[in-house]
Each structure stands twice: as C-alpha cells, then as structure tokens.
Amino acid sequence: MTTTTLSATQAPVTDAAALTGKRRIAFASYVDENYLPGFLVLLRSLALSNPAVCEDFVVLYDDLRPGSIARIRALHPRIVLKRVNDTHYDAYKKGDQDNYLVRKAYFILDVFRLREYDTVITLDTDMVVLGDLGELLRLREGLAAVPQFFYGQHKLNSGLLVIQREYLSEEFCARLDATGRSGDYELDKHDQGILNAVLDGDFVRLDPRYNFVKRRLSGDLPVPEDTAILHFTGRHKPWQGGESGYSLAEEKWREYDLSDADFxxxxxxxxxxxxxxxxxxxxxxxxxxxxxxxxxxxxxxxxxxxxxxxxxxxxxxxxxxxxxxxxxxxxxxxxxxxxxxxxxxxxxxxxxxxxxxxxxxxxxxxxxxxxxxxxxxxxxxxxxxxxxxxxxxxxxxxxxxxxxSVPAQELGAPEDQLAHVAFYMDRQGNAGDKLLPESVRSAFGPDTGSRRWHPVHAHRLFDEAALERVNARRGLVIGGGGLFIPDTMPNGNSAWQWNVPDELLRRIDVPIAVYAVGFNAFDGQSYRASRFRDSLRLLVEKSAFFGLRNHGSIEKVRAMVPAHLHDKIRFQPCPTTVTRRLVPDWQDPARREDTILINAAYDRAGLRFGHDYGYFLAQMAQAVRELGELAEVRCVAHSLDDEKLVFDLRREHGVSMPVIPMYDFENDEIRDLYARTKLVIGMRGHAGMIPFGCGTPIISLISHPKMAYFLRDIERPEWGVSVHDRHLAARLVERSRDLLRDHAATVADVHGRQQELWKITEANAADLRVLLGG
Structure with missing residues (x-):
C-alpha cells in the first residue's frame, strides 16, 4: 500500500453536503401571474398534506410582480427564485409561435439547468396535493413520471417529474435543445412532447395517483381516496371558474383556497x-x-x-x-x-x-x-x-x-498541575466522550491522574472561584470533545460548550492551550449568534496554542475570526488517533478476534439521514448478511441510543446481531475491544478514530462532515461511505473485503497513517513543553 507524508496545509475542504453525501431535494414549478392563484393553492396543499416536509421550492419565473413574490414567500420559508432564460427557447420550433401560453410552456425545462440538487420534483401550478409524497422523496434512480392517461405506458405526463442528478446535466440539456430546435417532436405537446421524444419511453413509471388527471373524473366522479396529487389539466382552471362535470374535484381544490390566516x-x-x-x-x-x-x-x-x-x-x-x-x-x-x-x-x-x-x-x-x-x-x-x-x-x-457524585481527591500541588477543561462524561454516557479527557491528558505525559491534573467541567459555569483555581495552576488545557457545537449544553456566555463569560476568560493569566478540539456542527446546523463568534475570537487571541483536530475544523474556525489570527490556528490530531503511541507499555494484540464491529449513531437523526433512513436500514440489513460471510458481525453501542440499529434491523428486516454495550466500559476495555477486532464500521467520529488509534482498520459511515474531515487528513477518503450512497451495501461489503483480504498489509497501512499524525503531535508537544513546562 502507498504511504505519503501528510501535509500540514491541505487543500480547501469541500462543503458539508459534498462530504456527507446528503441528498439535496427540491420542489420546482414555473409560475407566472396568470397561474399564481393555482400556485398559492399548490403551496398550501403541499404543507397541509405533508406537514413534516420542508425542502427548497424553486420558483422559475419571468414576469412575477414584487407583490406576488411576497405572497409566495409568505407561504413557504425556503423559496428559491430563479428567473428563466426566456429567450433561450425562442429558437425552438413550436406549433404556434405567436401564442404566449405556448411560449411559456417551455420555461419549465429550465429545471434541468439546476445544479444544486440531487433530486428535483416538478409540480404544475394547476395541481393540488392531497396525500403523502414520501415515496417520491425517497426515489433515487432515473427520471420518474406517471404515464399519460390517453396514450398508454410509452409516454409520460410532464405535470409531475421526479428528476435525479444525472438528468440535471449539460448533456441532457443539450439533448433537449437539439430536439426543440429540430422540431422533431409532437409540437402541440410543447415541453412534454420534447421530453417524450428525448426519453422515448425510458422513464420510471409512477402510480397514476401521483398525477391523477382531472379527465379521469369526467361526469362528476368522486376523487379516489388514495389520490396523492390531483391535476387540473385542460383549459378551464378552478380559479377561473372551473368546468362543468368536475364539481367534486374542484371542491377538493377549494379546500386549500384559504386566506393566509386560515391556512x-x-x-x-x-x-x-x-x-x-x-x-x-x-x-x-x-x-x-x-x-x-x-x-x-x-x-x-x-x-x-x-x-x-x-x-x-x-x-x-x-x-x-x-x-x-x-x-x-x-x-x-x-x-x-x-x-x-x-x-x-x-x-x-x-x-x-x-x-x-x-x-x-x-x-x-x-x-x-x-x-x-x-x-x-x-x-x-x-x-x-x-x-x-x-x-x-x-x-x-x-x-x-x-x-x-464526590469529586476525586486532588493529590498534587496546584503549582504542579494543569487545569483541564473538558466534557467529563457520566457512566453510561457516550463511550468516545468518556475516553477523551484521559486521551488528551496522555498527550502531555503518562500521568493522567489528579496529581498532575485539575478538572474543570466544560458545562459548569466558569465563575470567580473557578478562575482563582485555574490561575493557581501552571497552565490551562482545553480539549476533550467537539466542544464547538451549539446545542449539547447551550449557554448565553460563550454559545459553545465551555460556559465561560468573556470577562473571566480575559482574566485567565496562565498559558492557555486549546488541544485537538473539533468544530462539530452537522450539515444543516449552524451558529447563528454573534455571541459564539465573539467568544471564539477572544479564545483564539488569548490562547498560546490553538490546535484543532482536523483541517475541516480549521477552515470553519478561520472563517469566523479575523485574518490576522489565522496563523495561530494549527492542526493537532485527536490524541485517540495515536493511542498506540500514548498508552504506556502498549502492546499490539498477538491475535485478533474474527469479528467486524458496526456502530450507528442516532442523535440528530434528521440531520444525519434526511429522508433516507428507511433506505439506510435496508442497505445495512443487506450489508450485515453479506459481511457475516467474512466474520462475525456485532453492534458496538457507544451510547444507549446506538442500539436502535439492532432493534430496527430485527423488526424491519429480520436481521439480528449481538450488542456490545460499550457505554458501560472503562477506558482500558474500550481500547482493548477495538484493538482485538479485525474491522470497525462506525458512524460516530470516535467509532473511527479510537479503533484507528489502536491500529485497527476502519470504514466510516459518513453522516457528519467530521468523518470525512478525518479521512481526508489521513489521505484515505476511500475508507468512508456516505449513509446516502446509492450502493451503500455493495460498497461496504466490497471495501470490507478489500481491507480484510490482506489484513496484515491493511494494519500496516493504518500504522503508517498513524505515524504521520504522531509526527505532528510530537512537533506540537515540543512547543507545548516550552509554553507549559513539564
């Protein structure tokens, strides 16, 4: 396997969505003033029929007035306005070049020029949503639509399209343009004619209930109960007075024709x-x-x-x-x-x-x-x-x-101790967080006990008494978790995990070392308050050493502080990643158990999985079955909630595996278990970093940017698979086979990657000895 030196300055980190693979989904419609009443009803019906769904809604437009845009924005918090390139379609051959409605019928094709999304669901403005659209949100392959009512299965009705990323491309747009300009399509079908000519029947067929055309109800038939989307095709629209013979259908539309207050x-x-x-x-x-x-x-x-x-x-x-x-x-x-x-x-x-x-x-x-x-x-x-x-x-x-709980007795003299701000986890708390404070301390020497260390729990208010105690020590180390996260234990003093007021932070007069802290905001989560930025800036200014555990965190923090502070922010790997170098008398295992350990995380599940949890679970069921042919598969639970994977797999897919309650383990037991297994597939940051630090091969289930940050830092991004990956099970099994095929070589590669992190840790340790003594 190749070995390369890790650079202290890596290339700019990609945005969070690209790192996690989380699907970006949007709805889209072309809207003009004539169809605005229909669109407002469409928005209301979408919210009332799918109250848990809120994705971007792209509004393609050319002539909307400011007042109309305000009415649209009042009905949805994530409206994205995109002005269409109306002249682009002037070169298309049309059945009636002078009819403005015919001209506008092509503007919805601008949806294929969107590049920000993985899935786009288009809805005509003469539709009303009556049922659950969850199935459409979970689609991941092809271009899906309902076949036309009158023309059989070969042609689609373009009123609703579910478009995946491969069609949101320059290549597909070129095919649309070529067909439109040649006129080699049914001219009287406009955009729909072009799509049918280009696709030639190659689309995913949806049940008619997702685009149930009004014409099916001729003679005032009732709307079927399972109708998810009712489409008022034809010239006569409900907001224009409707059409005789469809009163029951129009009653459904009028149920959503509400004032904003009533809605x-x-x-x-x-x-x-x-x-x-x-x-x-x-x-x-x-x-x-x-x-x-x-x-x-x-x-x-x-x-x-x-x-x-x-x-x-x-x-x-x-x-x-x-x-x-x-x-x-x-x-x-x-x-x-x-x-x-x-x-x-x-x-x-x-x-x-x-x-x-x-x-x-x-x-x-x-x-x-x-x-x-x-x-x-x-x-x-x-x-x-x-x-x-x-x-x-x-x-x-x-x-x-x-x-x-009774605090441990402190055996050392204050002048010989370092104060240590960390998140000190309770028993049955997250196993990774439980191990972290000891791991940080071990980077400063083998004595991690109270003779050398004075603990300061990050979540307790840092008051005058705490300040006095810290200033009596020879230095302050801050580290032991992804402390830069807004919601684990919120406070108004710093807006991150250490509950420290600015005025007391300013009065710390011993050297401060921020050590291997992570910026742990999820994809879709942010710090909105200026309080965090102000506290962060002061912390960087006050620190004699400011080390973050990955280059992704470095990039995020640098973006929040003035440029003159950027050079103070350096790379310090998490000490768990170099465990073999830090634990006194460490011995690699003489033999490993024939096991694969799997970990899944469920905190902030909506941010981790989006609409894809059912897909993830099905893929994991398949993966567990196939991995079982390679080794015994067990679930390792860092916290109680992590056991949900096993419960859900058994209930939904009949797949069982034993659970290891790591949340009950002592630190030595955690390290011992991870050192003795052959492979760890983990979703938590420390379900990757701890086994890696013990010399064990890993695959990361990426649902958080920090997982990808770490793999990029060790130059092994192929050791990660997004929980949203279209071929999650296949990739997990394939990569597991690759890593297990020559296990000794894989372990040697882990050791090589670890050696590069150790070099950085040793160089930083030399600086810290000068700053803090010891």
Whole structure:
C-alpha cells in the first residue's frame, strides 16, 4: 500500500453536503401571474398534506410582480427564485409561435439547468396535493413520471417529474435543445412532447395517483381516496371558474383556497409531525396576530430544536402566559436557561412544576441549571423531586447522579498541575466522550491522574472561584470533545460548550492551550449568534496554542475570526488517533478476534439521514448478511441510543446481531475491544478514530462532515461511505473485503497513517513543553 507524508496545509475542504453525501431535494414549478392563484393553492396543499416536509421550492419565473413574490414567500420559508432564460427557447420550433401560453410552456425545462440538487420534483401550478409524497422523496434512480392517461405506458405526463442528478446535466440539456430546435417532436405537446421524444419511453413509471388527471373524473366522479396529487389539466382552471362535470374535484381544490390566516391556523392545528421550519414560518405571524399561547409554545420549541434560543425567548415573552399553563412556562424556562438568564428561568420552571404532566421535566431542568451554577445540593433536591413525580424519569436520575457524585481527591500541588477543561462524561454516557479527557491528558505525559491534573467541567459555569483555581495552576488545557457545537449544553456566555463569560476568560493569566478540539456542527446546523463568534475570537487571541483536530475544523474556525489570527490556528490530531503511541507499555494484540464491529449513531437523526433512513436500514440489513460471510458481525453501542440499529434491523428486516454495550466500559476495555477486532464500521467520529488509534482498520459511515474531515487528513477518503450512497451495501461489503483480504498489509497501512499524525503531535508537544513546562 502507498504511504505519503501528510501535509500540514491541505487543500480547501469541500462543503458539508459534498462530504456527507446528503441528498439535496427540491420542489420546482414555473409560475407566472396568470397561474399564481393555482400556485398559492399548490403551496398550501403541499404543507397541509405533508406537514413534516420542508425542502427548497424553486420558483422559475419571468414576469412575477414584487407583490406576488411576497405572497409566495409568505407561504413557504425556503423559496428559491430563479428567473428563466426566456429567450433561450425562442429558437425552438413550436406549433404556434405567436401564442404566449405556448411560449411559456417551455420555461419549465429550465429545471434541468439546476445544479444544486440531487433530486428535483416538478409540480404544475394547476395541481393540488392531497396525500403523502414520501415515496417520491425517497426515489433515487432515473427520471420518474406517471404515464399519460390517453396514450398508454410509452409516454409520460410532464405535470409531475421526479428528476435525479444525472438528468440535471449539460448533456441532457443539450439533448433537449437539439430536439426543440429540430422540431422533431409532437409540437402541440410543447415541453412534454420534447421530453417524450428525448426519453422515448425510458422513464420510471409512477402510480397514476401521483398525477391523477382531472379527465379521469369526467361526469362528476368522486376523487379516489388514495389520490396523492390531483391535476387540473385542460383549459378551464378552478380559479377561473372551473368546468362543468368536475364539481367534486374542484371542491377538493377549494379546500386549500384559504386566506393566509386560515391556512396558518389549519397547519398549526395539525397533530404532531410538523416541520420546525414551517412551524416557525406560519406560527410567528399567527402569534403576532392572535397572541395564542399554545402556538407561541410550539414556535419556541421549534426554535430551541434548531438552536435559536433567543428567538424562543422572544416569542414566548411576546404573549401573556396564564399562571396555570405549565407547558409554555417550562419551554420558556428552557429557553431562558439556554441564554443564561438563570433567575428568570428558575421562576418559569417552578411555575411549570405545578402540573403533574410537566413537573418531572421542569424539575430536571432546575436540577441541571443548579448543577451548572455549582450548587450540587439544590441540584440533588430538584432531581429527587423529579424522580418523586416519575421514578422512571431518566433526566432526573442523571442529574441526581451528577449532583451526588464526590469529586476525586486532588493529590498534587496546584503549582504542579494543569487545569483541564473538558466534557467529563457520566457512566453510561457516550463511550468516545468518556475516553477523551484521559486521551488528551496522555498527550502531555503518562500521568493522567489528579496529581498532575485539575478538572474543570466544560458545562459548569466558569465563575470567580473557578478562575482563582485555574490561575493557581501552571497552565490551562482545553480539549476533550467537539466542544464547538451549539446545542449539547447551550449557554448565553460563550454559545459553545465551555460556559465561560468573556470577562473571566480575559482574566485567565496562565498559558492557555486549546488541544485537538473539533468544530462539530452537522450539515444543516449552524451558529447563528454573534455571541459564539465573539467568544471564539477572544479564545483564539488569548490562547498560546490553538490546535484543532482536523483541517475541516480549521477552515470553519478561520472563517469566523479575523485574518490576522489565522496563523495561530494549527492542526493537532485527536490524541485517540495515536493511542498506540500514548498508552504506556502498549502492546499490539498477538491475535485478533474474527469479528467486524458496526456502530450507528442516532442523535440528530434528521440531520444525519434526511429522508433516507428507511433506505439506510435496508442497505445495512443487506450489508450485515453479506459481511457475516467474512466474520462475525456485532453492534458496538457507544451510547444507549446506538442500539436502535439492532432493534430496527430485527423488526424491519429480520436481521439480528449481538450488542456490545460499550457505554458501560472503562477506558482500558474500550481500547482493548477495538484493538482485538479485525474491522470497525462506525458512524460516530470516535467509532473511527479510537479503533484507528489502536491500529485497527476502519470504514466510516459518513453522516457528519467530521468523518470525512478525518479521512481526508489521513489521505484515505476511500475508507468512508456516505449513509446516502446509492450502493451503500455493495460498497461496504466490497471495501470490507478489500481491507480484510490482506489484513496484515491493511494494519500496516493504518500504522503508517498513524505515524504521520504522531509526527505532528510530537512537533506540537515540543512547543507545548516550552509554553507549559513539564
């Protein structure tokens, strides 16, 4: 296998979507002033019939007025306007060159010029959505459409198209143009005629319910119950007065011909499964108009789910919450504690404890807030109260355990110690996070205990007492996780995981080393608050050493700080990736077990899988069956939630495999297990980095950019497969066979890649010894 030296400066990192392979899906329509009424009904029907779906909606247009655009934007939060290249189609031969409607019929073909998406679903503006479109969102192959009603299976109706990326290409556009300019198609069928001529029957056939043409209902027949999309083909449109003989169909259309106020109210009244972007988009004006407390709660909860904590506070503070409405008080308390308005949060959460159905959650939040503030006694009192309401309440039990834990006795003198800010994980917490603090400490020497180290939990408020303790040490190390993430333990002081106010950060007078921290925002997740940028800039300014664990994180952080600070930000691999070099007396295993370990992650599942979880599960079922021919396949669970893979595979596909509860392991057990297996296929960052550091071959299931960042840094991107890959199972099995075929050579390659990371770690260690001593 080839070996090359890792460069300290890599090429610019590709955007997150390209790294994760997450599919970008959009709807699209051509809209003009004449068809605007139909399009507004289409948008409302899409939201009401598919309330959990919110993808980009591309509006192709040429003559829309500003007021019309405003009406469109009011109905959808992700409108993307694209002006059509109308003159492009003047060269096409047409049945009636002078008819403006004929001219505009070709403009929808501009959809094939979109390059930002993997799947585009086109909808004619004379359609109304009546049912679930999930099947269309999950399509991954070909160009799909419903065959024409009158012309048999060979020709499609272009009112609805599901177009995959291979058709969104210059090559396919050239074929459309050649056919249009030659006139070698049914001229009276316009865009549809060109598509049928080019495809010549080569399209994926959909059930007619996805483009159920009005003509099927002639004689006032009722609309079939399973109709997903009703299409008002023909000259007479419902907003123009309709057509005799189709009154039942037009009644369906008129159900969605609502005022914005009525539409907002109807959407928000839907029970469960609403998309948070749509809740915010429709709920915000509804609250402003009505002052409705329940809607304000839903909007605030949606803001919290996307990390917009101040927005959640603002909308709930804009309404009057009755004293006996516990749930809104609890959500407001949650939002207030997330922006560090502690006293106000406590008042709101105490009000919420009056209702039995909200009390346990409210008490758990009160316990969390007290623990963050350093008051263990109050935290234990609140957590105990939560368990008295609901003995099974997991969060209350967690905070009771934290509050009751006794800190380890510190054996060393302060002047001989380093302070260490990290996320110190609880037992049964994420195994990777549990291992990290010790791994970071091991990079500074073999003594990782309290003689040399003073722990500072990142999530507890860094107050005057904590400042005094840190300044009594000889230095401060910050590291032990992807600390740059907005929502694991939100606070208003820094807006990242270390809860440190700026004024106290400024007063730290010992050297600060930021060590192997990761920028862990998911694809589709961002830091919207300037608070994070300001805190980050100050941290970079104050640090004597600022090392990030991958070049992707370096690029993200550099983009958030002034240019004069860029050179301070350097590459420091995660110490778990060089475990063999750091653990005293490390011995590679004399023999390995004939096993393949698989890990899947389920936190923020919507950001990881999008619409593809069912596909992922089916592919994993196939992969597990085939991998079982190579070795015994086991599931390794870094956290309790990771066991969901096994439950779902057994329930949905009848595939079983044993579970290893790594969340219960001690650090040596974690390293030992990963060192003794032959191959690890993991979705968590440290389900790749830890086994790699133990010398074990890995394949990463990429659902987060950081997985791809790491593989790029070690120059083995082929060791990663996107969870969205069209041939996920086949690629996993093929790459597993490749890595296992000559296992000794593969392990040697892992060691070689690791050696390059170790060189960087050693060079940084020399600088750190000068900065921190020791």
């Amino acid at each position: 907002h109210a109807e959407y928000l009244a839907r029970a469960g499964g609403l998309h948070h972007d749509l809740i915010v988009h429709y709920g915000t004006p509804h609250v402003a108009r009505t002052g409705d407390v329940e809607t304000a709660r839903k909007v605030a909860a949606a803001h919290i789910a996307s990390g917009d904590y101040q927005d959640a506070v603002d909308i709930l503070e804009s309404v009057r919450i009755p004293l006996d409405e516990a749930w809104p008080h609890e959500v407001l308390g949650h939002a207030l504690m997330s922006v560090s308005r502690t006293a106000e949060a406590r008042a709101q959460l105490l009000l919420a404890t009056a209702a039995p159905n909200r009390a346990a959650t409210a008490y758990a939040r009160l316990a969390q807030m007290s623990w963050v503030q350093g008051d263990n006694a109050a935290a234990l009192t609140y957590a105990t109260a939560g368990m008295s309401v609901d003995i099974t309440h997991r969060s209350s039990r967690l905070w009771a355990q934290r509050a009751a």
